[in-house]
Amino acid sequence: MHIVIMGCGRVGSALAQTLEQQGHTVAVVDQDPTAFRRLGSGFGGRRVTGVGFDQDTLREAGIEEAGAFAAVSSGDNSNIIAARVAREMFGIENVAARIYDPRRAEVYQRLGIPTVATVRWTADQMLRRLLPSGAEPLWRDPTGGVQLAEVHASTVWVGQRISRLQDETGVRVAFLTRLGEAILPSSQTVLQEGDLVHVMMRTDDVDKVEAAFAKGPDEEGGH
Numbered sequence: 770m771h772i773v774i775m776g777c778g779r780v781g782s783a784l785a786q787t788l789e790q791q792g793h794t795v796a797v798v799d800q801d802p803t804a805f806r807r808l809g810s811g812f813g814g815r816r817v818t819g820v821g822f823d824q825d826t827l828r829e830a831g832i833e834e835a836g837a838f839a840a841v842s843s844g845d846n847s848n849i850i851a852a853r854v855a856r857e858m859f860g861i862e863n864v865a866a867r868i869y870d871p872r873r874a875e876v877y878q879r880l881g882i883p884t885v886a887t888v889r890w891t892a893d894q895m896l897r898r899l900l901p902s903g904a905e906p907l908w909r910d911p912t913g914g915v916q917l918a919e920v921h922a923s924t925v926w927v928g929q930r931i932s933r934l935q936d937e938t939g940v941r942v943a944f945l946t947r948l949g950e951a952i953l954p955s956s957q958t959v960l961q962e963g964d965l966v967h968v969m970m971r972t973d974d975v976d977k978v979e980a981a982f983a984k985g986p987d988e989e990g991g992h
Contacts, residue, residue: 770794770835770836770837771793771794771796771831771834771835771836772788772793772794772795772835772836772837772838772839773795773796773797773798773827773830773831773832773835773838773839774788774795774796774797774798774838774839774841775799775821775822775838775839775840775841775842775847775848775851776797776798776799776839776841776842776843776848776867777797777798777799777801777804777805777807777808777816778804778807778841778842778843780867781799781807781839781841781842782804782807782808784839785797785808785812785814786808786809786812789812789814795812795814796814796815796816796817796830796835797814797816797817798817798818798819798820798826799816799817799818799842800818800819800820801818802816802818815829815830815831817829817830820847821840821842821847821851822847822850822851822854824854824858827851827854827855827859832855832859832861833859835855835861836861836862836863837861837864838851838852838855838859838863838864838865839864839866839867840855840865840867841867842867845868845869845870845873848866848867849866849868849873849882851866852864852865852866852877852882853882856882864882864883865882865883865885866882866883866884866885867884868885906918907919907967909972913972914972915969915970915971915972916969916971916975917943917967917968917969918967918968918970918975919965919967919968920940920966920967920968920978920979921966921979921982921983922934922960922966922982923982923983923984923985924962925984925985925986926960926985927961927962928959928960929960930956930958930959930960931954931955931956931957931958931959931960932956932957933986934960934966934986935956937986938968938978938981938982939970939977939978940968940969940970940974941968942954942966942967942968943967943968943969944967945958945966945967946964946965946967947961947963947964947965948963
């Protein structure tokens with residue numbers, strides 16, 4: 770896939786290098802030509818100097834044959850404008866914008882532009898490690914009825930199979946983060962200490978699911 774990235778700061782350069790290593794072709798757009806130094810001499814993609822929401826600049830970056838677009842410059846407004854241009858003018862389906870202001874991020878999320886609210890995400894991730902409790906939503910469907918969330922599981926669940934966790938809490942476990950790596954569990958996977966559990970559940974059931982995760986398995990439940 771060809772991917773266009775607007776912004777060659779720390780995030781944009783790291784993203785570009787990772788995507789290229791995965792076999793994708795990448796074009797990076799930045800107003801400051803010196804920013805491309807972050808890409809290193811081994812980067813084989815395009816370096817395009819210009820404004821990331823300018824249509825001619827985007828065409829030079831290959832937006833017309835791109836499968837995805839990421840707006841990760843330091844400006845919220847620029848990122849949103851560029852994301853909308855990529856989606857609405859060039860029909861790019863896979864678009865994401867980095868936003869510093871979490872209130873704006875929620876607004877743009879409702880407009881159908883996936884956003885990553887940098888400050889909120891970082892703060893939330895720190896809080897999850899300092900105060901691991903409850904459910905932290907990571908994604909909601911457009912209707913708001915279903916969400917993907919990281920839910921804190923009591924240590925009482927350690928040693929139990931995923932199948933039992935799902936049966937007793939009513940969730941579907943999407944994946945686990947174990948020792949810093951994401952794994953797709955089977956129904957027979959056993960929870961280990963330190964696992965972060967990411968589940969799909971109905972938004973209306975969040976309180977009930979949090980309570981079940983905190984309480985632990987039913988004494989009379991199966992194995």
